[in-house]
Amino acid sequence: MNHWIIAPVILPALLAPFIVLVMRHDLSLQRIFSTCGTVVLVGISLMLLYTAATNPPEVYFLGNWDAPFGIVLVLDRLSAMMVALTAILALLVQLYAIGTSWDARGNHFHALFQFQLMGLFGAFLTGDAFNLFVFFEVLLIASYGLMIHGGGAKRLKAGVQYVAFNLVGSTLFLFALATVYSVMGTLNMADLAVKMGELPPGDAALMRVGAVLLLLVFAVKGALVPLQFWLPATYSFAPGPVAALFAVMTKVGAYAVIRVYTLIFPPDTPATGMFFADLLLPAALVTLVVGAVGVMGATGLARLVAFAAIGSMGTLFIAISQFTPEAMSAALYYMIHSTLATAALFLIVDMVQDRRGTDTTRGSFPPFAQHGLLSALFFAGAIAMAGMPPLSGFLGKLLVMDATRGPDMAMIWTAILITSLITIVGFSRAGSQVFWKAYATTTGQARPEDKPEGLAFAMVFALLAGLVALTVMAGPVTDWLGETSAELFDRAAYIDAVLPAVKE
Amino acid sequence: MELLVASAVGMLTACGLYLILRKRTFPVIVGLAVLSYAVNVFIFASGRLAIGLPGIISEGAAGYTDPLTQALVLTAIVISFGMTALIVMMALGSFLETGDDYIAMEDDETSDEGSDEDKEGAK
Numbered sequence: 288m289n290h291w292i293i294a295p296v297i298l299p300a301l302l303a304p305f306i307v308l309v310m311r312h313d314l315s316l317q318r319i320f321s322t323c324g325t326v327v328l329v330g331i332s333l334m335l336l337y338t339a340a341t342n343p344p345e346v347y348f349l350g351n352w353d354a355p356f357g358i359v360l361v362l363d364r365l366s367a368m369m370v371a372l373t374a375i376l377a378l379l380v381q382l383y384a385i386g387t388s389w390d391a392r393g394n395h396f397h398a399l400f401q402f403q404l405m406g407l408f409g410a411f412l413t414g415d416a417f418n419l420f421v422f423f424e425v426l427l428i429a430s431y432g433l434m435i436h437g438g439g440a441k442r443l444k445a446g447v448q449y450v451a452f453n454l455v456g457s458t459l460f461l462f463a464l465a466t467v468y469s470v471m472g473t474l475n476m477a478d479l480a481v482k483m484g485e486l487p488p489g490d491a492a493l494m495r496v497g498a499v500l501l502l503l504v505f506a507v508k509g510a511l512v513p514l515q516f517w518l519p520a521t522y523s524f525a526p527g528p529v530a531a532l533f534a535v536m537t538k539v540g541a542y543a544v545i546r547v548y549t550l551i552f553p554p555d556t557p558a559t560g561m562f563f564a565d566l567l568l569p570a571a572l573v574t575l576v577v578g579a580v581g582v583m584g585a586t587g588l589a590r591l592v593a594f595a596a597i598g599s600m601g602t603l604f605i606a607i608s609q610f611t612p613e614a615m616s617a618a619l620y621y622m623i624h625s626t627l628a629t630a631a632l633f634l635i636v637d638m639v640q641d642r643r644g645t646d647t648t649r650g651s652f653p654p655f656a657q658h659g660l661l662s663a664l665f666f667a668g669a670i671a672m673a674g675m676p677p678l679s680g681f682l683g684k685l686l687v688m689d690a691t692r693g694p695d696m697a698m699i700w701t702a703i704l705i706t707s708l709i710t711i712v713g714f715s716r717a718g719s720q721v722f723w724k725a726y727a728t729t730t731g732q733a734r735p736e737d738k739p740e741g742l743a744f745a746m747v748f749a750l751l752a753g754l755v756a757l758t759v760m761a762g763p764v765t766d767w768l769g770e771t772s773a774e775l776f777d778r779a780a781y782i783d784a785v786l787p788a789v790k791e
Numbered sequence: 792m793e794l795l796v797a798s799a800v801g802m803l804t805a806c807g808l809y810l811i812l813r814k815r816t817f818p819v820i821v822g823l824a825v826l827s828y829a830v831n832v833f834i835f836a837s838g839r840l841a842i843g844l845p846g847i848i849s850e851g852a853a854g855y856t857d858p859l860t861q862a863l864v865l866t867a868i869v870i871s872f873g874m875t876a877l878i879v880m881m882a883l884g885s886f887l888e889t890g891d892d893y894i895a896m897e898d899d900e901t902s903d904e905g906s907d908e909d910k911e912g913a914k
Contacts, residue, residue, distance in 0.1 A: 417863060424870050431877060435884075443885040444896055447816060450878045451894070454823045455811060457874070461830040461867050468860070469837035520896060 289338065292347040292362045294331050295370055295408035298324060303401035311395070318385050321397035325378045328404065332367070332374040339367035340767070344774070344784040346414070354785045355478040361414035363781060364771040365619075369411040369542055372623060373535050375753075376630055377404055379746045383634055384528040386742030387641070392437040392526070399436070402429035403532065410539050414785055416467065416474040419543065420460050423508070427453050430536065433529045434521060445524035452517040456507040463500030470494045477785035479551045480778060483558070491558035498552055502544070502563060509540025510600050511567075512574040518597055519581065523589035527637020530589070534629035537596065538622055541603050545615065549775045554610045567608035568695060572702045575601030579706035582713035588636040588646040591717050592629065595672045598706060599625040605699055606687045615772035617686035620765055624679040624757055628671040631750035634743070635664045639721065642738065648720040651727060656735040662722035664747055669714040671754050674707050679757040686765065796836050803829035816882040816892045820875065827871035834864045 302324045310316040338345065344363035348354065381400060383389075390396035406426025413419050431453075435446040468474055470490050471482050486494060503514065510518040518537070522530045544567075552559045578598020585591035603625060606618035640646040642655035655661075667678070674680035684703060691699045757764060774780065803825055810822025838860030846858040886892045 417866075421866065421870070424874070428874065428877065431881065435881065438884075438888070440885070440888040441896070443881065443888050447878065447881050447885050448894060448896070450874075450881055451811070451819055451823065454871075454874055454878065455826070457870070458823075458826045458830050462833060464863075465830070465834040465837040465860075468834075468863070469839075 299401040299405040303398045306398040317397040329374045332371040336367045336371045339364045346784045355475045359414040360412040366411045380528045380532045383746040399429050399432040434525045442524045445520040449521040460504040466497035477782045505540045505543045519593045522593035531630035531633040564608045571604035575706045579709040592632045596629045612772045614690035616768040617690040619768045621683035624683045627753045632668040648717045651724045654725045673710045800833045
């Protein structure tokens with residue numbers, strides 16, 4: 288048993304209380320310990336990624352209880368990939384928060400940050416549906432604290448909405464789990480997958496109800512229409528670095544959909560069939576359209592990026608709803624791209640907002656510090672987000688479109704191409720309003736002094752460099768993701784790893 | 792007994808949903824609490840209803856009832872209790888900060904006001 292699998296959960300779980308209890312009055316100590324912790328987490332996650340790539344799925348039995356009775360953590364390629372993506376994003380975002388002193392604007396930023404990481408890593412690693420609920424709650428309760436970090440009337444109000452929405456989501460999750468448990472008598476995902484095959488026809492209807500309730504819960508997390516209402520206000524009022532970290536939170540919903548609906552309810556299950564695909568695809572198409580219309584209509588940069596994030600979730604769920612290995616590897620590629628691009632844009636918008644005093648795209652304001660550099664960065668981020676060449680958004684959309692040559696091809700391609708155009712128009716209009724119109728009002732006044740935030744700029748460059756690397760390395764990355772999605776559709780390996788007794 | 796438990800869950804859920812759709816934070820929080828009661832009873836019932844049976848296998852008893860749902864419901868109670876406490880604090884903070892307890896936000900959607908206050912906070 289590989290004990291490193293539990294390290295990404297244990298390390299932040301120990302570090303966060305340590306930060307709160309021992310160094311709550313000393314910000315620089317907090318920064319040092321928290322950053323060291325995240326660096327170690329990046330190291331561990333890369334090691335786990337290597338382990339997962341070279342071995343079949345590995346299982347960690349908590350308390351050494353056998354699988355259906357105890358809780359298990361499972362490390363396969365998908366979970367290792369998500370853990371590594373989260374760890375790297377977390378390190379960059381954390382250094383940005385330190386570089387811009389965001390972490391000094393309120394208490395306990397670093398402790399909440401570590402708890403957030405614990406919840407995220409746990410959600411990606413767990414192999415038990417109820418444990419998934421518990422880790423969802425861990426990551427949510429930390430995100431509530433991070434969301435209102437720094438305070439302010441609007442942020443608190445948006446925070447209350449966010450918490451209320453997610454509490455309803457959690458209640459729904461419990462209803463779904465109880466329904467599933469009452470039919471199956473187990474909540475271990477591998478055990479559920481085995482028992483799903485032996486489901487008596489009389490129980491199929493109740494199981495479908497449970498499965499659809501679960502899908503609703505994951506749709507809340509993944510901001511799928513009609514459950515996306517929490518996202519725009521939350522993301523635009525959250526502190527910039529927190530919004531950037533939240534870029535991976537919607538992906539938790541997408542990850543859970545991929546995991547549950549390829550492992551437990553794959554398309555060849557007689558009781559459910561393509562039922563979930565038929566539900567997901569229309570919702571994903573509408574999500575994409577809502578995102579694009581929101582980008583067009585947004586009057587603030589942060590809100591614009593939030594709607595672009597909704598649109599990218601739409602594209603992602605379109606690819607997932609195909610439930611074929613090719614479409615899944617396209618979905619995974621787009622997921623990595625969309626996480627990095629959304630995070631980069633939120634950080635850029637945060638810097639613009641900090642220097643300009645507002646992020647509105649209405650009215651005109653004089654040029655601000657580092658105007659040219661920030662407009663170039665926004666330009667690069669917008670190209671990535673809208674899916675224009677040469678960055679990875681273009682390749683991601685191309686892969687998604689290539690993988691959806693099915694009966695719904697006409698509808699999907701039309702939706703993706705038209706919304707891409709609308710998104711490009713929305714981004715260019717906002718960019719020209721904010722960055723170009725500034726020069727129309729200059730009346731010879733001196734430019735404000737540059738803000739020396741080298742660390743913060745370096746982190747934005749690192750995120751954009753990640754996008755460039757994803758584009759340049761697209762070949763090897765898609766090969767690797769192809770193997771990952773092949774592993775997802777080969778359920779036997781996962782089930783054998785968790786339940787060795789079933790095979791005999 | 793099935794009818795009693797089922798109608799209790801149904802009534803609680805209906806009341807909870809009605810309250811959640813109100814405009815002010817207080818009814819919404821009460822609604823969330825009522826909804827969490829509903830789900831707790833529901834989880835408990837998902838292990839099948841039995842009267843007078845222990846949660847562990849013992850020779851003196853005629854049978855046993857599912858102990859796992861009791862553990863699940865305990866976890867759910869602890870989590871929903873913590874979450875309710877948290878949203879009460881946040882709603883209180885929002886009320887003190889903005890002077891009203893409406894859930895809805897105003898139409899002005901740019902977040903400039905927030906950043907101004909951040910700067911004051913940082914000074």
